[in-house]
Amino acid sequence: MDGAARPGATMLVRYGEIGLKGANRKAFEGALKRRLEEAAARAGAAGVTRVRLAHGRIYVDCEEADEDTRERLLAALTRTFGVVSVSPAQRVPLEWPAVVEAAEALGRRARLAGARTFKVEARRANKSFPKTSPEIARELGAALAKRLDWPVDVQRPDAVVTVEVREWIYVFAETRPGPGGLPLGTGGRGMLLLSGGIDSPVAGWLLAKRGLEPVAVHFHSPPYTGEKALEKVRDLCRVLAAWCGPVELFTVPFTEVSQQIYERAPDPLGTVLMRRFMVRIAERLADRAGAQALVTGESLGQVASQTIESIAAIADVATRPILRPLVGLDKAEIVELARRIGTYEISVRPFPDCCSVFVPRRPATRPKVEDCRRAEERLDVAALVEAAVAGAAHERLEAWPAFSARSSRTDP
Amino acid sequence: MRLRSGARGTFVPAAGTGASGPVERRGRAAADGILRYGAIRLKRVYLDNAASTQALESVADAVRHALLHAYGNPSSLHGMGLEAERIVEGARAELARALGVEPAELFFTSGGTEANNLALKGAARARARRGRHILVTPIEHDSVLNALNALKAEGFEVEYLPVDGAGRVDPDRVRERVRPDTVLVSIGAVNNEIGTVQPLAAVGQALAALGEERPLLHTDAVQALGKVPLGDVIRHVDLASFSAHKIHGPKGTGALYVRRGVKLLPLAEGGGQERGLRPGTENVPGIAGFGAALRELEMLVQAWPRMRALKEALWEGLRDGLDGVQVRRLGPPPAEAAPHILSVAFPGLRGEVVVHALEEHGVFASTGSACTSRDPRPSHVLKAVGLEDEVAQGAVRLSLSRFTTEEDVERAVAAFRAALPALWRFARLRGRGGAR
Numbered sequence: 001m002d003g004a005a006r007p008g009a010t011m012l013v014r015y016g017e018i019g020l021k022g023a024n025r026k027a028f029e030g031a032l033k034r035r036l037e038e039a040a041a042r043a044g045a046a047g048v049t050r051v052r053l054a055h056g057r058i059y060v061d062c063e064e065a066d067e068d069t070r071e072r073l074l075a076a077l078t079r080t081f082g083v084v085s086v087s088p089a090q091r092v093p094l095e096w097p098a099v100v101e102a103a104e105a106l107g108r109r110a111r112l113a114g115a116r117t118f119k120v121e122a123r124r125a126n127k128s129f130p131k132t133s134p135e136i137a138r139e140l141g142a143a144l145a146k147r148l149d150w151p152v153d154v155q156r157p158d159a160v161v162t163v164e165v166r167e168w169i170y171v172f173a174e175t176r177p178g179p180g181g182l183p184l185g186t187g188g189r190g191m192l193l194l195s196g197g198i199d200s201p202v203a204g205w206l207l208a209k210r211g212l213e214p215v216a217v218h219f220h221s222p223p224y225t226g227e228k229a230l231e232k233v234r235d236l237c238r239v240l241a242a243w244c245g246p247v248e249l250f251t252v253p254f255t256e257v258s259q260q261i262y263e264r265a266p267d268p269l270g271t272v273l274m275r276r277f278m279v280r281i282a283e284r285l286a287d288r289a290g291a292q293a294l295v296t297g298e299s300l301g302q303v304a305s306q307t308i309e310s311i312a313a314i315a316d317v318a319t320r321p322i323l324r325p326l327v328g329l330d331k332a333e334i335v336e337l338a339r340r341i342g343t344y345e346i347s348v349r350p351f352p353d354c355c356s357v358f359v360p361r362r363p364a365t366r367p368k369v370e371d372c373r374r375a376e377e378r379l380d381v382a383a384l385v386e387a388a389v390a391g392a393a394h395e396r397l398e399a400w401p402a403f404s405a406r407s408s409r410t411d412p
Numbered sequence: 413m414r415l416r417s418g419a420r421g422t423f424v425p426a427a428g429t430g431a432s433g434p435v436e437r438r439g440r441a442a443a444d445g446i447l448r449y450g451a452i453r454l455k456r457v458y459l460d461n462a463a464s465t466q467a468l469e470s471v472a473d474a475v476r477h478a479l480l481h482a483y484g485n486p487s488s489l490h491g492m493g494l495e496a497e498r499i500v501e502g503a504r505a506e507l508a509r510a511l512g513v514e515p516a517e518l519f520f521t522s523g524g525t526e527a528n529n530l531a532l533k534g535a536a537r538a539r540a541r542r543g544r545h546i547l548v549t550p551i552e553h554d555s556v557l558n559a560l561n562a563l564k565a566e567g568f569e570v571e572y573l574p575v576d577g578a579g580r581v582d583p584d585r586v587r588e589r590v591r592p593d594t595v596l597v598s599i600g601a602v603n604n605e606i607g608t609v610q611p612l613a614a615v616g617q618a619l620a621a622l623g624e625e626r627p628l629l630h631t632d633a634v635q636a637l638g639k640v641p642l643g644d645v646i647r648h649v650d651l652a653s654f655s656a657h658k659i660h661g662p663k664g665t666g667a668l669y670v671r672r673g674v675k676l677l678p679l680a681e682g683g684g685q686e687r688g689l690r691p692g693t694e695n696v697p698g699i700a701g702f703g704a705a706l707r708e709l710e711m712l713v714q715a716w717p718r719m720r721a722l723k724e725a726l727w728e729g730l731r732d733g734l735d736g737v738q739v740r741r742l743g744p745p746p747a748e749a750a751p752h753i754l755s756v757a758f759p760g761l762r763g764e765v766v767v768h769a770l771e772e773h774g775v776f777a778s779t780g781s782a783c784t785s786r787d788p789r790p791s792h793v794l795k796a797v798g799l800e801d802e803v804a805q806g807a808v809r810l811s812l813s814r815f816t817t818e819e820d821v822e823r824a825v826a827a828f829r830a831a832l833p834a835l836w837r838f839a840r841l842r843g844r845g846g847a848r
Contacts, residue, residue: 212473222772223766223767223769224762225768226771227768227771
């Protein structure tokens with residue numbers, strides 16, 4: 001009986017790529033199932049849902065969840081990486097009147113929501129049900145058209161009422177897209193350099209979509225940056241947490257590093273040297289957090305520190321791969337993603353780094369690795385890194401409850 | 413222990429650290445989001461009283477009583493309604509007594525911003541047929557300037573009065589700018605950033621000389637209540653705005669004085685409360701707290717000489733105590749300024765960097781200028797009094813209350829001494845190169 005005991009509500013979760021991965025398939029499905037269970041818990045639906053795998057789908061039964069909880073659950077599921085789409089369905093026994101009744105309720109709701117026309121699609125996987133797929137479509141279409149006074153349009157319907165016949169019959173009229181990608185954690189862990197700007201949260205999100213669990217590190221420069229700037233970074237983590245589950249954040253005191261570079265190094269190299277320190281410190285914290293890669297929001301050519309020469313000079317100090325998912329994106333594309341993820345409104349909040357005091361007057365756009373290394377001979381590199389790592393604070397940030405409740409738009 | 417974001421930066425002893433050395437320079441954000449500053453518990457020195465003040469115990473008691481016991485609706489016919497109404501009318505009587513006006517001339521609002529909006533929009537719209545010209549100083553609070561910006565869209569013309577280097581208007585110049593179609597003049601009694609006290613009585617007299625057709629005079633007196641003598645001011649203005657939380661009352665409560673006979677149009681329509689000018693069920697807990705704060709207003713007045721003396725001590729500490737760091741005093745000469753506001757500037761430093769650095773030493777202050785690295789715009793007030801950007805960007809406002817102590821001032825000076833030389837090393841003004 002599909003594992004479900006009684007009729008009720010089920011979210012039909014479809015996943016794409018992980019179905020293709022041959023030998024790894026079981027591991028991926030297991031990971032996705034766990035992530036969906038966590039998402040259900042974040043939505044406050046832990047005790048009222050059951051996640052089960054069958055027929056290359058994941059079924060999330062939630063008949064005991066109330067309407068609000070189901071809506072939160074749907075939002076959380078469509079924010080789970082690896083999910084291609086989710087359909088909130090009614091699960092009914094193999095009895096024709098029950099199918100018609102469930103379809104009528106869904107159809108009435110779709111009509112109210114503005115669907116002027118509809119059609120019925122049917123798939124009969126369970127041949128013990130007496131009606132064939134075309135029969136189901138034709139007869140249910142006729143019944144709904146009559147009962148709801150609802151015109152059928154098989155070419156371009158506003159709504160599609162779908163009937164899937166398995167050991168239960170699933171009826172649904174709505175399918176919401178998920179983010180796609182791969183289940184979180186199947187790609188390992190990545191240390192995300194999170195600045196508070198628009199780019200870096202998007203970079204973290206894109207790789208999380210590929211299964212890389214983000215751990216965030218933020219460099220702050222008190223008193224040049226204030227507590228509100230730090231809170232902005234925490235809020236960005238809270239938004240990411242709505243997609244990824246709780247996000248770990250390291251906050252690293254960076255003032256001493258900036259000051260020593262400012263005092264002892266050539267002005268044009270200031271930015272690239274700071275970035276080299278950030279990479280060194282992030283790598284140390286990556287050891288601690290078990291992260292195999294660094295993730296940055298660099299986009300080629302966006303600012304002086306993001307020319308190919310700068311990127312090379314920065315990568316010179318790294319021992320891990322530095323992943324730069326935004327490298328080929330334009331600013332407008334990044335902004336669009338940030339809006340979709342829900343980080344944009346936070347990133348543009350005006351608590352900036354007034355750290356501009358340490359920004360070079362004329363930053364080098366083509367810094368040479370050799371020049372960077374020579375400049376660092378005059379700095380206490382090891383001691384500065386050590387002090388910054390020792391001063392790092394660690395916290396774990398969870399999604400705002402209100403955030404999980406939003407279904408489509410994801411404003412903070 | 414969990415704090416709301418507004419309470420961040422609270423100083424708590426770090427658990428489990430055996431350190432007893434000097435306080436760490438930088439706070440650490442622990443998992444619970446609270447900044448910990450080493451093992452030493454720092455006493456907070458709050459020098460941001462122009463932004464908001466700590467409520468009095470009696471205020472908290474009055475708010476609590478109104479919430480838990482006197483929770484009737486003042487409009488209700490029964491005894492509990494009456495009890496609530498008495499609280500509201502009692503507070504109104506307190507404010508009337510403090511200002512020397514009739515209770516019927518006072519209207520409770522949600523604070524200074526609403527009082528300013530109600531006064532300006534209400535008066536301008538009521539007099540639109542007589543004329544559409546409004547005079548205002550360029551150093552007013554945003555709630556005044558932006559209310560007038562909104563009126564511009566309704567066809568009003570807003571003209572900005574000249575102010576001198578201390579922010580003061582010249583009453584004669586005000587009168588000269590009045591035209592036959594001038595319906596409203598708005599001049600703040602005490603400037604919130606630099607403490608300028610305006611010659612409002614003289615402005616009022618100058619306008620009175622214009623006779624029947626004179627424009628109405630409004631003053632934003634939010635920073636003035638309990639800080640400067642207001643009796644003479646109130647006699648010469650038609651409209652005056654007040655706020656409770658600047659005098660140790662609760663936030664979200666204020667009042668507007670409307671001289672008898674002055675007609676205003678309300679901002680909202682409703683059930684006729686506050687004689688239809690400000691409808692909506694009265695904020696009884698807030699008003700109760702306002703009333704309790706007003707009952708101790710005399711204590712504030714008595715504290716003026718002490719606040720002034722402490723402010724001078726603070727200034728002298730900064731002037732003489734910061735080796736090699738440039739510091740300038742802004743605003744009017746001390747004797748002419750409000751007793752609670754000291755505005756200083758550290759040219760070449762950023763005001764907000766100084767504020768953050770002070771916070772690390774347990775001192776809470778403010779800056780007038782909002783800075784973003786993209787948009788380092790100095791405060792409109794500091795610009796209007798003619799300060800160069802380099803100075804205005806380094807401005808810090810220290811504001812005292814009647815509870816500020818000598819020890820607070822000493823701690824504040826010590827915090828400046830500890831924090832500033834390190835910042836000064838990296839001051840923009842000194843250019844780059846020295847150490848290289």
